[in-house]
Structures are given as C-alpha cells and as structure tokens.
Amino acid sequence: MKKKILSAYEKLLSQFGHKTRDPRHGTVVWWPADSDYEVVVGAILTQNTNWKNVEKALANLKNANKLSEVAILDTSIPELETLIRPSGFYRQKAERLKLATKKWLELKQKKRTNDFDVLELRNELLSVKGIGKETADSIILYAFHKPIFVIDAYTRRFCKAFFNFEAKGYDDYRLLFESSLPRDVKLFKEYHALIVEWGKQN
DNA sequence: CTCCAGGGGGCCA
C-alpha cells in the first residue's frame, strides 16, 4: 500500500505538474494567499462553499482593508457579514472568523516559546467552534506549514478510485497517507493539491 | 427548476 500511495503521487505529478512556488517558504504551495493569515480566513470561508465565492468574499475584505487579524477583530459582526456574504453561511462564518482569528494569534505567540507538537496544535484548533478536522488540518499545513495530511471529499473519492480504499472516519484516511509517506510539508501540500486537481476533472 | 461546492455544529438514538 505504501508504494501504491507514492506511485499514485508520481502519476498525478506527471499528469498535472508542480503547483506554483511560494517564495516566502520556498515550498510548493497550492493554496492561493498573500499571507498565512489569509489562509486561515479562506479555510473558514470555503466551508461547504465553492472557491469562486470565497474569492469574492476575500476581494471584498481586501478592498475594505479588512484582511488582517486586527481588522477582523475590530470589525463589527454586521459589517463582516456584509463583506463575506458571497461565500454563503455568512452569519456563522462572521462569528467563526473572529473565533479562529483569536486562536490563530494565540497559537502564533505560543509557537515562539513552546514550539507546538503538530497534534497539540491540532487539538488547540479543534477546540474552536467552527473549526473541524479538515479546516484545522488545512490551517496547520498551509498556514503553519507543519506536516499533516488534509482529507476532503476529493481525497475520499481518490482513495476509492486509486486504491479501492474506503474508510469510515476522517482520521482513517489521514493516517493512511501519513503512515505511507515521508513526513514532508512540501510533499503533503502538493499531494493534496494534486488530488484536488484530479477531483475537479472527475 | 434542481444540484452542489475545497464543512461543521447540534441533536438524537
């Protein structure tokens, strides 16, 4: 199984090619964002929502000069709702954005002194209302740049199609990849990106 | 018109 998972990555890579490079971290990244914090915002806004709609909401925030930690925390809920409305579920997401932002700032501070274990980081994020496993893992991988494998609907379909693997829980899928691959941030980022590229064409 | 998109929470058995 381990070999299959690595060879499937090679196959996707030859089919779709590398994603764009992120000059800030020198890693291959697929999540489009001008800052790590923008990844956090996008991770909340994209919940059960087409990315195109997320882009509109992000553009609204940028045009209003609101795409920063302090700005989000200082902006009223009604104003936030108006700005992110195109991404849908705007009432929930306005509140979730504030909660996620507070935790994000807290974790960035702690990181300097403690240096979190990845799973500790995950549990911290999961304690926030509005952050589930997929959102937490997306933030860890694409905003904190720490190795954890992100599972989404595409990944489940991919496992069925390529490995005939079906599991019940999110972590069953996550551990399948993590136990079969070197713990490499760049690899995890790119593999997930390639699976999504594959999924969009199927 | 229907269906779904880069989910998650709350409730209930």
Add this chain to the structure above:
DNA sequence: TGGCCCCATGGA
C-alpha cells in the same frame, strides 16, 4: 459512532 437537519450564496 451514525444519521439527519440546518446554515446561504452563486454558478452550472
């Protein structure tokens, strides 16, 4: 845990 409903917009 597993099933079900709710949240809401915009594009196909």
